Amino acid sequence: xxxxxxxxxxxxxxxxxxxxxxxxxxxxxxxxxxxxxxxxxxxxxxxxxxxxxxxxxxxxxxxxxxxxxxxxxxxxxxxxxxxxxxxxxxxxxxxxxxxxxxxxxxxxxxxxxxxxxxxxxxxxxxxxxxxxxxxxxxxxxxxxxxxxxxxxxxxxxxxxxxxxxxxxxxxxxxxxxxxxxxxxxxxxxxxxxxxxxxxxxxxxxxxxxxxxxxxxxxxxxxxxxxxxxxxxxxxxxxxxxxxxxxxxxxxxxxxxxxxxxxxxxxxxxxxxxxxxxxxxxxxxxxxxxxxxxxxxxxxxxxxxxxxxxxxxxxxxxxxx
Amino acid sequence: xxxxxxxxxxxxxxxxxxxxxxxxxxxxxxxxxxxxxxxxxxxxxxxxxxxxxxxxxxxxxxxxxxxxxxxxxxxxxxxxxxxxxxxxxxxxxxxxxxxxxxxxxxxxxxxxxxxxxxxxxxxxxxxxxxxxxxxxxxxxxxxxxxxxxxxxxxxxxxxxxxxxxxxxxxxxxxxxxxxxxxxxxxxxxxxxxxxxxxxxxxxxxxxxxxxxxxxxxxxxxxxxxxxxxxxxxxxxxxxxxxxxxxxxxxxxxxxxxxxxxxxxxxxxxxxxxxxxxxxxxxxxxxxxxxxxxxxxxxxxxxxxxxxxxxxxxxxxxxxx
Numbered sequence: 231x232x233x234x235x236x237x238x239x240x241x242x243x244x245x246x247x248x249x250x251x252x253x254x255x256x257x258x259x260x261x262x263x264x265x266x267x268x269x270x271x272x273x274x275x276x277x278x279x280x281x282x283x284x285x286x287x288x289x290x291x292x293x294x295x296x297x298x299x300x301x302x303x304x305x306x307x308x309x310x311x312x313x314x315x316x317x318x319x320x321x322x323x324x325x326x327x328x329x330x331x332x333x334x335x336x337x338x339x340x341x342x343x344x345x346x347x348x349x350x351x352x353x354x355x356x357x358x359x360x361x362x363x364x365x366x367x368x369x370x371x372x373x374x375x376x377x378x379x380x381x382x383x384x385x386x387x388x389x390x391x392x393x394x395x396x397x398x399x400x401x402x403x404x405x406x407x408x409x410x411x412x413x414x415x416x417x418x419x420x421x422x423x424x425x426x427x428x429x430x431x432x433x434x435x436x437x438x439x440x441x442x443x444x445x446x447x448x449x450x451x452x453x454x455x456x457x458x459x460x461x462x463x464x465x466x467x468x469x470x471x472x473x474x475x476x477x478x479x480x481x482x483x484x485x486x487x488x489x490x491x492x493x494x495x496x497x498x499x500x501x502x503x504x505x506x507x508x509x510x511x512x513x514x515x516x517x518x519x520x521x522x523x524x525x526x527x528x529x530x531x532x533x534x535x536x537x538x539x540x541x542x543x544x545x546x547x548x549x550x
Numbered sequence: 551x552x553x554x555x556x557x558x559x560x561x562x563x564x565x566x567x568x569x570x571x572x573x574x575x576x577x578x579x580x581x582x583x584x585x586x587x588x589x590x591x592x593x594x595x596x597x598x599x600x601x602x603x604x605x606x607x608x609x610x611x612x613x614x615x616x617x618x619x620x621x622x623x624x625x626x627x628x629x630x631x632x633x634x635x636x637x638x639x640x641x642x643x644x645x646x647x648x649x650x651x652x653x654x655x656x657x658x659x660x661x662x663x664x665x666x667x668x669x670x671x672x673x674x675x676x677x678x679x680x681x682x683x684x685x686x687x688x689x690x691x692x693x694x695x696x697x698x699x700x701x702x703x704x705x706x707x708x709x710x711x712x713x714x715x716x717x718x719x720x721x722x723x724x725x726x727x728x729x730x731x732x733x734x735x736x737x738x739x740x741x742x743x744x745x746x747x748x749x750x751x752x753x754x755x756x757x758x759x760x761x762x763x764x765x766x767x768x769x770x771x772x773x774x775x776x777x778x779x780x781x782x783x784x785x786x787x788x789x790x791x792x793x794x795x796x797x798x799x800x801x802x803x804x805x806x807x808x809x810x811x812x813x814x815x816x817x818x819x820x821x822x823x824x825x826x827x828x829x830x831x832x833x834x835x836x837x838x839x840x841x842x843x844x845x846x847x848x849x850x851x852x853x854x855x856x857x858x859x860x861x862x863x864x865x866x867x868x869x870x
Binding site for chain 2: 359360361362375377378380382383384385386387388389390391392394395396399406407408411475478479480482483484485486487513515516517518521
């Protein structure tokens with residue numbers, strides 16, 4: 231009997247990853263190509279199909295494709311579209327419709343944070359949970375919210391924008407036009423901004439005084455903190471304080487069993503989890519205290535995008 | 551053929567209302583009794599049964615009881631219990647179990663804000679909606695959140711505590727032990743506190759300078775505002791500003807089609823809705839702007855508690 235697989239496609243600003251995943255979350259094979267952000271969508275999908283087709287051929291006759299799942303920026307689950315993604319020259323693209331021309335199987339799309347949430351539910355740290363939140367700490371802050379086993383899409387398909395809840399209404403300028411959004415503090419970019427603020431305020435010596443804003447990476451801040459750099463440590467503590475405070479608001483809305491941290495900044499482990507947990511507990515409404523787990527992603531780092539996208543469509547297929 | 555009805559019970563700190571409601575939201579008959587907050591729960595439920603039984607007798611043989619729904623403070627939908635309600639001498643009470651001894655029909659319980667949300671969905675302003683939030687502006691601020699047609703209960707049954715999301719972490723003392731919770735600003739009590747703050751800061755003449763904190767009612771502030779009292783008007787504007795800002799965070803989480811304002815302070819109509827709407831739109835993440843309706847409750851004022859409680863169990867019966 232042939233083994234059923236789905237195709238997971240993870241569209242990033244720089245690279246697009248894709249792979250075939252079985253029902254248990256085993257990624258049989260995966261590959262990637264450059265996204266080429268300036269290219270129009272039709273050219274992009276032609277290239278993608280060629281690449282995927284070549285990868286599928288390597289699976290020989292042992293596998294059968296049952297569905298396609300896509301994680302992409304500004305994706306709308308209801309309409310199957312991607313709408314004016316900030317880093318891609320696509321405009322409005324009917325992704326599900328286009329992919330149906332290539333692959334004659336059920337296809338679904340959502341943003342990468344939502345795909346991650348379903349990935350965690352089927353294959354990762356949220357297995358067996360029905361109520362949880364996934365926070366992706368990348369360039370920005372994304373979130374996917376699951377209530378009673380279902381992803382919360384909301385009236386328009388755009389629910390789960392915790393990155394744009396407000397920490398400080400007079401605070402840092404956000405790319406969205408507002409001020410003080412959570413993602414201007416709690417993200418790879420946010421912690422860089424915090425380092426700059428701390429460098430401006432204190433006379434403390436720091437490894438980070440030799441690195442420009444543009445060259446600074448969250449990984450560098452993480453390494454500096456591990457070496458005992460006080461500015462770097464304080465930057466993580468402040469980031470956790472802000473994140474924990476805003477997560478306590480989110481808990482009051484959906485009362486999750488767990489909050490799962492995912493993405494580049496989450497790789498700092500206890501450096502980010504400990505101060506976030508401390509601030510979360512301090513700010514929680516009493517009925518929620520000592521209940522909510524704060525845990526790292528349970529998806530393998532290099533495969534998480536493909537697994538999330540694949541999980542999106544596996545989840546649909548299982549509920550049909 | 552007999553007409554099917556459910557019994558709705560709305561447990562308040564002062565009065566308990568109960569009534570029989572048909573499938574279309576028509577409240578056939580209702581009555582009330584004193585809750586007697588100091589009385590133990592077993593005595594209370596004995597009294598309640600006698601009263602309900604007498605009311606049921608007036609319906610003669612034309613009706614048949616299909617279920618019982620209860621709205622009560624600190625109620626947990628999952629466990630069927632009320633746990634240490636702040637204003638009642640009950641401790642932990644297994645309400646669903648107790649009621650099953652009296653009425654041999656399906657029974658469910660939740661808090662009053664959640665019951666209101668289901669009431670609005672079945673019989674009120676949220677008919678036909680699948681994603682919305684109900685905010686009850688009473689002594690405190692309660693909320694009921696519906697996502698994809700289902701009430702969000704969360705992992706522990708206590709989801710929907712928007713009243714305890716934080717507006718100002720260094721702000722007003724809240725009864726819950728935290729500082730600056732939304733309900734210390736946006737509620738009947740919150741607007742009284744705002745009036746006192748404004749009276750302390752300004753020299754403006756006001757009708758409200760003659761009334762003590764304890765005697766002041768939100769209805770009085772409403773009437774003063776309608777008469778042009780500047781302090782009263784400013785109090786409503788500030789309340790709306792705070793409420794709109796925190797509602798914009800809630801929209802970013804669940805992306806509702808509408809937010810429905812319910813309860814005493816909501817009766818002020820445009821006085822509260824206009825500044826809330828202005829602040830909401832100003833603070834919304836751009837993808838949600840000009841989409842979210844902010845509307846008053848669609849349930850008849852005197853019947854809303856009974857209708858909400860009744861709707862809770864009608865909703866269960868319809869999905870079985």
